[in-house]
Amino acid sequence: MEELFAPPAYEWKRLSPKYRSLRRLTTVLVAPILFSIPAILVGVLTGQWWISAIIWGCAAVIVVLRLLLVERNWRSWGYAEREDDLYITHGVLFRTLVAVPYGRMQLVEVESGPLERAFGLASVSLHTASASTDATIPGLTPEEAARLRDRLTELGESQASGL
Amino acid sequence: MTQQDHSPPPGTQATGVAPPVSGAPTVKQTERPHPLTPFIRGWLVLVAIIVGFGRDLLPNGSNDRDLSVSDLAWVLPVLSLVVLGAGLIGFMSWYFTRFVIDDEELRIETGALFKNSKRVAFERLQSIDVIQPFAARMFGLAELRLEVGAGDSTIKLRYLSRSNATQLRDYLLARASGERASRAQATLGPAASPLTDLTASDRPIVTITPQRLVGGFLLSSEWLVTVTITVVALGVAALNGVVTYALPGLIPLLIGSVSMIGRRVVAMFHFTLAESPRGLRVTRGLTNLTSQSVPVDRIQGIKVSQPLLWRPFDWYRVDVDILGYGASAGENNESDATSVLLPVATSVEVQRALDEVLPDIDLDAIELHRSPPRARWLHWFTAHTLRYGWDDAVLITEHGLLSRVRNVVPHAKTQSVRIQQGPLQCRLRLADVHIDTPRGPVNAVARELDEADARALAMSQLDRARAARKLDRNRLAARRSPRPAAQLGQTLPERSGDSPERSEAAVLAHLGIADDAFLGAGSESRVFALDVDHVLRLYREDHEGPVQVAAQLRALYDYWAATDPGFEVPRIVDAGECAGRFYNVDRRMSGRNFSGWLAEAPESERRVALLSYLRVASSIYRLPSPVAGFARLVGDGAPEHFPSLAAVLSAQLHRVIGASQARLTADLPEVAQVWAQWHTDIAGRVSLPYVVHGDFCPANAFVSRGPDETPVVTGVVDFSPHTLAADPLLDVTGAICFLELESYPAAAEDAAWLTEQAVAQLGEDIRPWIAVYRRFYGFYFSSAHRFDQRLYAWCLEQLRPSPVIGPSS
Numbered sequence: 013m014e015e016l017f018a019p020p021a022y023e024w025k026r027l028s029p030k031y032r033s034l035r036r037l038t039t040v041l042v043a044p045i046l047f048s049i050p051a052i053l054v055g056v057l058t059g060q061w062w063i064s065a066i067i068w069g070c071a072a073v074i075v076v077l078r079l080l081l082v083e084r085n086w087r088s089w090g091y092a093e094r095e096d097d098l099y100i101t102h103g104v105l106f107r108t109l110v111a112v113p114y115g116r117m118q119l120v121e122v123e124s125g126p127l128e129r130a131f132g133l134a135s136v137s138l139h140t141a142s143a144s145t146d147a148t149i150p151g152l153t154p155e156e157a158a159r160l161r162d163r164l165t166e167l168g169e170s171q172a173s174g175l
Numbered sequence: 176m177t178q179q180d181h182s183p184p185p186g187t188q189a190t191g192v193a194p195p196v197s198g199a200p201t202v203k204q205t206e207r208p209h210p211l212t213p214f215i216r217g218w219l220v221l222v223a224i225i226v227g228f229g230r231d232l233l234p235n236g237s238n239d240r241d242l243s244v245s246d247l248a249w250v251l252p253v254l255s256l257v258v259l260g261a262g263l264i265g266f267m268s269w270y271f272t273r274f275v276i277d278d279e280e281l282r283i284e285t286g287a288l289f290k291n292s293k294r295v296a297f298e299r300l301q302s303i304d305v306i307q308p309f310a311a312r313m314f315g316l317a318e319l320r321l322e323v324g325a326g327d328s329t330i331k332l333r334y335l336s337r338s339n340a341t342q343l344r345d346y347l348l349a350r351a352s353g354e355r356a357s358r359a360q361a362t363l364g365p366a367a368s369p370l371t372d373l374t375a376s377d378r379p380i381v382t383i384t385p386q387r388l389v390g391g392f393l394l395s396s397e398w399l400v401t402v403t404i405t406v407v408a409l410g411v412a413a414l415n416g417v418v419t420y421a422l423p424g425l426i427p428l429l430i431g432s433v434s435m436i437g438r439r440v441v442a443m444f445h446f447t448l449a450e451s452p453r454g455l456r457v458t459r460g461l462t463n464l465t466s467q468s469v470p471v472d473r474i475q476g477i478k479v480s481q482p483l484l485w486r487p488f489d490w491y492r493v494d495v496d497i498l499g500y501g502a503s504a505g506e507n508n509e510s511d512a513t514s515v516l517l518p519v520a521t522s523v524e525v526q527r528a529l530d531e532v533l534p535d536i537d538l539d540a541i542e543l544h545r546s547p548p549r550a551r552w553l554h555w556f557t558a559h560t561l562r563y564g565w566d567d568a569v570l571i572t573e574h575g576l577l578s579r580v581r582n583v584v585p586h587a588k589t590q591s592v593r594i595q596q597g598p599l600q601c602r603l604r605l606a607d608v609h610i611d612t613p614r615g616p617v618n619a620v621a622r623e624l625d626e627a628d629a630r631a632l633a634m635s636q637l638d639r640a641r642a643a644r645k646l647d648r649n650r651l652a653a654r655r656s657p658r659p660a661a662q663l664g665q666t667l668p669e670r671s672g673d674s675p676e677r678s679e680a681a682v683l684a685h686l687g688i689a690d691d692a693f694l695g696a697g698s699e700s701r702v703f704a705l706d707v708d709h710v711l712r713l714y715r716e717d718h719e720g721p722v723q724v725a726a727q728l729r730a731l732y733d734y735w736a737a738t739d740p741g742f743e744v745p746r747i748v749d750a751g752e753c754a755g756r757f758y759n760v761d762r763r764m765s766g767r768n769f770s771g772w773l774a775e776a777p778e779s780e781r782r783v784a785l786l787s788y789l790r791v792a793s794s795i796y797r798l799p800s801p802v803a804g805f806a807r808l809v810g811d812g813a814p815e816h817f818p819s820l821a822a823v824l825s826a827q828l829h830r831v832i833g834a835s836q837a838r839l840t841a842d843l844p845e846v847a848q849v850w851a852q853w854h855t856d857i858a859g860r861v862s863l864p865y866v867v868h869g870d871f872c873p874a875n876a877f878v879s880r881g882p883d884e885t886p887v888v889t890g891v892v893d894f895s896p897h898t899l900a901a902d903p904l905l906d907v908t909g910a911i912c913f914l915e916l917e918s919y920p921a922a923a924e925d926a927a928w929l930t931e932q933a934v935a936q937l938g939e940d941i942r943p944w945i946a947v948y949r950r951f952y953g954f955y956f957s958s959a960h961r962f963d964q965r966l967y968a969w970c971l972e973q974l975r976p977s978p979v980i981g982p983s984s
Contacts, residue, residue: 016594016606016626020634096641107601109594111637115644116590141475141498142590142611 024090031151217262322499391519476617496615766879796865810896869897872913
């Protein structure tokens with residue numbers, strides 16, 4: 013099973029360690045906020061605050077579970093640039109390894125949202141003509157993201173082939 | 176050379192001979208869609224409204240808010256208002272839609288308030304459809320629909336006259352396949368039949384009879400499911416005695432079935448798959464006639480499927496992935512492009528169609544591998560139907576028990592490869608391998624493979640895809656070049672080379688040239704001695720641009736063959752292609768390269784030769800220009816005309832300055848002022864347009880011994896995209912200032928001496944203009960910062976601001 017998702021050669025390059033902090037923060041923020049809306053609505057409208065408590069309890073369980081998984085999720089990410097293809101792997105329960113030939117890349121995108129920027133992170137996405145090519149690498153340092161983008165664009169141009 | 180030699184010979188600029196350089200008219204002709212367009216669109220709105228309201232007007236008993244006939248009193252005025260509005264909008268959109276489809280570009284401009292201009296590279300066209308909705312069809316009009324690939328919306332041109340639409344389609348298909356067709360030729364093609372949109376040159380491969388179409392529809396799973404639900408619902412209602420109440424609930428089902436009949440039967444009526452000179456053509460439709468044209472190499476994947484009840488009849492359905500088709504939301508709308516290659520066909524017909532799409536590939540010969548038996552845990556009934564296999568051209572996956580599906584993906588079309596594994600699969604040591612293709616019906620997944628097999632399949636598929644892409648690239652490059660050499664009278668070998676070295680060796684071996692015949696190399700080509708009188712110019716692999724330039728130069732050289740300007744110009748006697756490489760056979764110039772000669776010549780001879788070099792530079796203008804006025808004579812889109820000298824030179828600079836502007840600004844902060852100053856200066860220059868070499872330097876001149884053994888410059892080579900119809904002083908300046916770049920020690924000294932000679936011959940008033948043209952060359956060659964630091968340093972030197980430069984100061 014390790015062989016199935018082994019790097020094509022050498023080692024996987026890993027994401028920035030700061031990505032874990034970002035994941036922890038979003039975990040702590042997102043689920044409680046999402047669950048609080050129905051909880052408060054139910055509580056105010058019906059007065060049955062014990063239902064709200066159950067909803068909040070669910071939120072707490074989800075937060076704890078996701079916090080436990082942050083480390084494993086971070087460790088599951090990896091990418092490798094080889095001569096002709098870019099390899100990306102991720103996923104803990106549902107694992108994926110995607111290989112994108114440079115010659116098939118249509119577009120390379122670097123994105124960084126406000127939260128990511130606060131942590132000094134950026135993500136790089138590759139697009140091919142296929143919508144199912146899911147090749148996004150999150151949690152890179154901006155320098156690494158820019159380097160990767162330039163390198164991929166350069167390789168993509170030199171190996172580009174018509175559709 | 177004397178002063179009056181330089182005065183223009185009469186009649187040079189307006190030679191009566193037609194220009195030999197192929198090109199477009201000076202003013203672009205934009206076209207508009209057919210003037211009936213707004214009426215058709217208004218009519219379509221009217222029909223839509225009538226159908227919409229009509230549904231409510233029909234008495235169906237159960238509907239409690241149906242309209243009565245008295246309501247028509249207010250319905251009709253509102254209706255006419257809406258139709259009028261739609262017509263007005265249609266008129267505006269028609270009025271502001273313009274398009275250009277000519278030998279150079281495909282451009283569409285739309286929008287009244289927000290102007291939108293879209294220019295599409297011909298190579299990006301994926302498929303071209305001609306669609307005739309019923310109303311348009313009655314007026315002999317058609318819509319042209321262009322798919323331009325991933326991420327871009329469909330381009331719709333509606334409506335054109337049918338003949339215009341089909342001619343444009345043929346022309347665009349030719350260009351999409353990389354041919355250098357001309358629009359004028361396309362109008363000569365055979366006319367298409369209005370009933371089937373097939374021309375005499377189209378060969379039908381498969382025609383689906385109405386009986387089979389209806390039969391296939393009645394036995395299709397979708398139809399049977401709908402019918403079953405209806406019958407069961409009615410039966411239950413009848414048992415409970417509430418049929419009248421159940422009827423309204425069946426209306427959605429009824430509408431669903433009607434639209435299904437529309438999609439599967441009416442839209443597919445008279446379905447014909449034909450082979451046209453430029454790929455496959457699908458024509459279909461009872462009321463709306465749709466004709467789709469797809470170049471075979473644009474097909475990204477194929478899906479062959481067979482529902483359960485089609486099995487006794489040996490019927491199959493074939494779908495294909497085309498870029499752009501999948502993006503439209505409705506998969507099988509009546510008039511929209513569909514991905515259906517064959518709606519209902521027998522295995523023989525399917526095979527015939529596949530032979531066109533995947534020539535020389537026997538899908539049944541491919542060895543198929545099964546998923547391991549433990550896949551049963553995940554796919555209880557279908558595990559034994561999961562198969563995958565490949566050969567050197569395609570990959571196949573199969574699945575399905577009731578409805579059998581086979582997906583075929585050519586290796587070259589593999590967009591990416593994914594291995595996926597869920598938690599259960601992880602337990603069973605199984606994994607899926609996805610071969611990603613553009614959005615569409617094809618979804619090639621090798622399911623439930625043993626882990627080791629999955630890994631091996633994914634990795635080997637990447638290798639196969641890479642090899643196939645490379646093969647595709649080479650094939651494309653080979654097809655884009657002109658036909659092989661006729662004059663050499665030899666059958667050329669099939670393209671064999673993958674590496675440039677190998678293909679070069681193949682060409683040389685074929686033409687019987689020894690390796691030591693190598694004479695020299697330029698940025699685009701390498702030159703070999705062929706025999707006493709000829710040389711072979713072999714272009715680099717990536718030769719799209721040079722091929723066009725070579726064709727224009729050949730025409731230009733032929734045009735000049737009749738004149739004697741006092742020096743030799745090149746002749747191209749043959750051109751062709753061999754082993755994927757494009758080549759020219761040029762007449763061999765007499766003498767030797769002036770640059771090499773200068774480096775070795777004694778000083779006494781050098782000055783003599785330089786004087787003749789200057790004389791040649793100032794007589795290049797004697798070559799007749801093929802066009803009147805200022806122009807760029809060679810290169811993409813040439814001849815390009817300009818109203819003035821300043822315009823043509825400025826345009827030349829704008830073509831290159833983008834690549835070096837940032838670097839120049841960094842190295843020389845004042846460059847913006849110099850740029851502005853240069854433009855002011857050049858506006859003051861008065862000159863008639865003559866042929867200008869544009870890059871006349873010692874390396875592009877040939878020197879021979881005259882009758883009295885004195886060295887004389889006798890030839891000028893390498894006319895190029897730098898060549899213009901402009902001020903002859905440009906070449907005089909070039910001759911002087913490029914001499915400075917020669918590597919022999921006294922080059923700078925000689926250049927200064929040559930400047931004085933030029934001024935002495937042509938008059939003191941050219942001195943400031945030499946300074947202006949030096950700056951022109953400084954800007955023009957400044958992109959050298961990427962490949963020639965010495966040349967770049969020279970450019971910077973020319974561009975330094977100085978107080979005394981320029982005639983206006």
